Amino acid sequence: MTRIKLSGAGVLAIAGMLAVPQLRAQEHSAQEPPFLAPANYRTWSIGINGGVLNQWNIVGLNRDGFDKVRHNVGYSAYIKRQISPSFGLKAQYLGGKVGGIDESAVSATPGNIREFETKTPWSAALSAEFTLANINWQFANSVIKPYIAIGAGALNFKTTTIDAEGNAATAEKQTKLYIPADFGFKFAVANGVNIDLGYQLNWANQDFDGKPGGQYKNDLFSYTHAGVEFALGSPSKPYLGNSNPVASLKKAYIEQYDELVAQKAELEARKAENEKLRSQMERLYGDLADEDHDGVANLYDKCPGTPSNTKVDGAGCPLPEQKAPVIQQITVTEEDRKVVDEAIQNLEFDLGKATIRSTSHASLNKVAALLIEKNFSLKLAGHTDNTGSMQTNMRLSKERAEAVKAYLVSKGANPSRIEATGYGPTQPIANNDTAEGRQQNRRVEFTLY
Incomplete structure (x- = not known):
């Protein structure tokens, strides 16, 4: 043995x-x-x-x-x-x-x-x-x-x-x-x-x-x-x-706290410097002091003693109170949502690319007409599955959302009312471990508002 x-x-x-x-x-x-x-x-x-x-x-x-x-x-x-x-x-x-x-x-x-x-x-x-x-x-x-x-x-x-x-x-x-x-x-x-x-x-x-x-x-x-x-x-x-998720969480919080402390210290330093400069100006120029702190020097202030935080004109006098603008109420109807849902269902791209297939044009034309007619705003969110690298997926999701925006703009939609964002694989709606789940995760979401 x-x-x-x-x-x-x-x-x-x-x-x-x-x-x-x-x-x-x-x-x-x-x-x-x-x-x-x-x-x-x-x-x-x-x-x-x-x-x-x-x-x-x-x-x-x-x-x-x-x-x-x-x-x-x-x-x-x-x-x-x-x-x-x-x-x-x-x-x-x-x-x-x-x-x-x-x-x-x-x-x-x-x-x-x-x-x-x-x-x-x-x-x-x-x-x-x-x-x-x-x-x-x-x-x-x-x-x-x-x-x-x-x-x-x-x-x-x-x-x-x-x-x-x-x-x-x-x-x-x-x-x-x-x-x-x-x-x-x-x-x-x-x-x-x-x-x-x-x-x-x-x-x-x-x-x-x-x-x-x-x-x-x-x-x-x-x-x-x-x-x-x-x-x-x-x-x-x-x-x-x-x-060790506990230690990772701890480090993340410490880093955020340290960043906030540094920002606060920088802000306090700037405030102190501003006060120092203000005192120097008041001593040097006398009449240029601003006793009521409304931003207009005493020499030119026609309304001295203005209460704090009052908005004034160039002469130091309070500005007339402005009425809040009337905001037009925008209502998205069920029919509007059906037009968008149809566009989402019919939206197809070439494999691995941001090229929209022609079969998607008809439903996208309806969305463009809706944006023009009712002056809606639209948010486009591109998503992918987790196949491939994070960098590639983030780029592809952004390019596909931008491709939809470009098509809608080409049909007359206002580009300033369309926001295109790519989220890659970070917001899945299904399990990436199955082919069906990955298919659901490859999408562009439309949000009217």
Whole structure:
């Protein structure tokens, strides 16, 4: 049998020392806006790791007398779907072998098992993984992430036993239910790359160590491991498992607060400078002082003592009160809305372009006639799905809205009453994960007012 004389704590310590230099060199000041939609994150990841399998476990139970532990190489891989920054589901494979020796077994007891070795060609388990917290909430992208996981799956194993008299026996392969439970730490060393240091405790069937009639109903074995996790998808997107929306929100508020404080300080400085200049002017020019602060110097003020905030003419006298202009009420009827709805339904562009197809002209002509006849204002809002880059989608949505405006103006509509804006994929009305949803999101909205 292969023997590796390393304890579980030793593996964690060595892997931790390897990870520390990379952590110090890695810059984690990158911030993403808080509460982005899931489509703006990478949510899938894969992980591979290796470590030590043995009968030792941190709870110190279920050894069935095999107290002399043998350390063997174990290996594992998983794929994970991150549902939120703190929760994900992973499908895991685990393989290797576990062995132990019962030094109390003596030849005077026939059939007493002295040694066992169990090979696990494969196992498959589905686990729920919980990321407990970011060690430092100052980081919007977590550097150190404690986690726990628990799941259930199928364990395929074959056990070979040696009794106290040296006789070996190999049981048939079995596939039984087992329960894996993990805890550990993940260290973010690059964008979407984590070092994974962990400990996994596995509850297996009591046949696992070859003592089906042992003291315990289940056998326990452990897997101390170190590995790497890689996020899948575009590197331009942050990995959801490393995201810390609380810290991102905090930073956004701090930046806004600092900006407001700076603006207030600048405003106060300007006010102080203005008052300083005013005092200098009053001292230097005397008659040019403005005691009632109406903007007209005393020398030229024919109406001194004007109350504060009174609007005055060039001679310092109050202006006659102006009546508020009469605003014409504009009413959009149901028929008007039907004309606009028809134009929206019939609006088509060439694929990937801002060229309006001729089939859309008739309904757009009706909208132009409506704008001319009733002097309405119109807001055009261009939208796209999330396919392609953000820059391309923002440009295309703006160009399509501008194309509709240009067509309406060419038919006589007043350009000053038409506003064209592009929002790209930022305001979806349907799920971008389906073709139907993406079709609904590719649109130009018309708003009459």
